[in-house]
Amino acid sequence: MRKVVQSHATEFALLAVIAVISLFLSIATDRFFSLGNAFDLLNTSSVNIIFAVGLLVVLIAGGIDISFAVAASVVQYVAAILLGWMSGGGWISGLLIAGTLGILLGAVNAFLIHRFRIISIVATIATFNIYFGLLMFFTRGVSIYNLPDWLTSRVVLFEHEMADGSWIEITLPVLVMLICVVATWVFITRTTTGRQLYAFGDNPEGARRFGINIGAMQFIAFGWLGMMAGIGGLVQAHYAQEVVPNALYGRELDVLAAVVLGGARLGGGKGSVLGCVLGVLLISITQNGLNLAGVSPYAFKMIVGAIILVAITLSNTSIEKLLPFMRQEEGRQ
Template identity: 50%
Template sequence: MANFLKKRMPMEFYLGVVILVMVIFFSLTTDQFLTIRNLLDLSEGYAVSGIFALGLFVVLVTGGIDISFAAVASVVQYAIASLLLGGYIDGAFQGIVLAVMFGICCGLFNAVLIYYLNLVSIIITISVQSLLFGGLMWLTNGRSIYDLPEWWTTQHEIFPFTLGTESYQIGLPFLLMLILTAFTWVVLNKTNLGRQLYAVGGSQESARRVGIRVGIIHLFAYGYLGAFAAIGGLVQVYRMGEVVPNALVGGELDVLAATVLGGASLTGGKGTVLGTLMGVFLIGILKNGLNLIGVSSYFMNIVIGIVIVIAITITHYKKRKETNVGFA
C-alpha cells in the first residue's frame, strides 16, 4: 500500500508539503509573514516571474531552453515606451499588440537558429540575451523612462475588500497571471497541440515518425515564451510606473529554478502548469520569509541554491529509478 501511494503521489503534493512547512516556519519566526498585506504583496510581486515561468515551461516541455526572455522583456518595454512618447503609436491596444508581436518575433528568431540551424539552445539564447541587453544599454546609456501614459501606470482596483479597518485589493498583475495560467493549462492539457508539445519533448524522432511537424512545434513554443516575455515586461512597468532597462535582467535563474522545482525536466516531456506556478511561489515564499527574519541577501542565495540542488537531485534520482524499473 505504501509503495502504491508513493507511486501515485504527484510532484505537486511534495511541493505543497514543502510550501506548507515553509509557511508554518516563517509564521512562527516572524509575525509579519502571515498577514494579508504581506501575502498580497508576495502574490503581486512574483506575478511577473510567474508569467515568465509559464512561457519558459512550454519551451522546457519541448526539450529546449531559453534564458533570453528577460532581455526580450526589457527591450520590449523600452521600445514600446519610446514609440508611445514619440507619438508613433497611440493607445493601450496598439501598444500591447505591438509588444506581443515583437516578443513573438524574438522567440521565433531563437527557434529558427536552434532548430533549423541545429544549434545548442542554451548557447544561442545566452548570445541573444547578451546581444539584446547589451544593445539596449548601449543605445539608452541605461536611462530610465518615467513620463508614461496613464493607461500603463494607473493602478486599477481589482476585487477590493475590507477586513476590520484595513482595505485590500487583488492586484491586476496577479489576476493576469492566473488568467495566463488557465490559458496555458488548457493549451497543454486539452488540445492536440499540447499533446504534440509533450511528445516532441519526450522524443523528437518518435514524434517525427508519427507525423508531428517538430519544427512548427518549436516555433510555437519559443514564440509562446516570447509573447509571455513581452506581457511580463508590460506588467512590470505597470507595477513600477517606470521603464528601467536593467530591472529584469539577472532574475532568469530564479525563473528557471522555479520551473525545475515545479517538476519540469531539462530534457523535456515532463512537468505541469500547476507545478510551475507552485515552484514560483515556493521561491517567492522562501525569499520573502528569509528577508522578513533578517537573513542576508547573500546567504539567501546560498539557501536557494541548496534547495535547487536538492530538488534537481531528487528529480534525477526518481527519473533514473523509473528508467531502471522500466528495463527490469
C-alpha cells in the same frame, strides 16, 4: 487514490514543503502569517509566474531559454516608445504590441536552434548577451518615466480595509497572470499541439518519425515563451510605473529554478502548470520570509543556488522513488 498521488507527486511534495516553510516562517516572524502579506506575495509573484508558464512550454519541448528576462526588458523599452508614438494607446494595444514583440524575439531563438542546429542553451546565452548589449547601447542605461497614464494607473480588482486601518488589495497583474496561467494550461493539456510538444520533448526522433513538424514545435514553444515574456515585461512596467533597462536582468535563474523545481524535466516531455506555479510560490515565500526575518539578500542567492541543484537532481530522479510509501505500495501489488 494512489494513482492520483503518483501522477501529482511533485505537486503534493511542493505543497507539503510550502506548508512546512510557511509554518516555520510564521513562527520566526509575526508579520509573515497575515492576509496582507499573502496578498502582497501574490501581487509581487505575478510577473515571475507569467514568465514561468512560458518557460514551462519550452522545457516541455526539450529546450531551455535563459534570454527571456532580457527579452522582456527589450519589449518593455520598445513598447514604451511605440506607445508614446501612438499617443498612449490602451491595455489591449499595449498587450498586443508586447506579445507580438516577444513572439518575434522568441522566433529568433527558434530560428537559430532549428536552422543552425545550435543547442538551445548556447543559442539563448548568445541572444541573452546580444539583446542586453543592444538594449544598453541604445538606451545608455537611461530609464523611461514618462509612461502613458493607463499604464501607470493602479488598477485594483479587490480591496479590503483591515482592523488596523491598513488596506489589502489584489491588482491588475494578478488578473493578467491568471489569464496567462489558464491559457497555458489549456494550450498544453487540451490541444493537439500541446500533446505534440510533450511527445517531441520526450522523444524528438520518435516524434519526427510520427510526422510531427520539428521546426514548428520549436517555433511554437519559443514563440509562446516570447509572448509571455513580452506580456510579463509590460506588466512589470505597470507594477514599477517605470521602464528600467536592467530591472529584469538576473530574473531568469530564479524562474528557471522554480519551473524545474515544479516538476519540469530538463530533458523535456514532463511538466505541469500547477507544479510550475507552486515552484514560483515556494521561492517567493522563502525570499519573503527571509526578508521579513532580516536575513541578507545575498543569503537568498545562495539558497536559490541550492534550490537549482535540488531541482536538477529531482528532474533526473523520479519523485516517486524518493517517497518511501509509494515504493511500499508498489511492492504490495
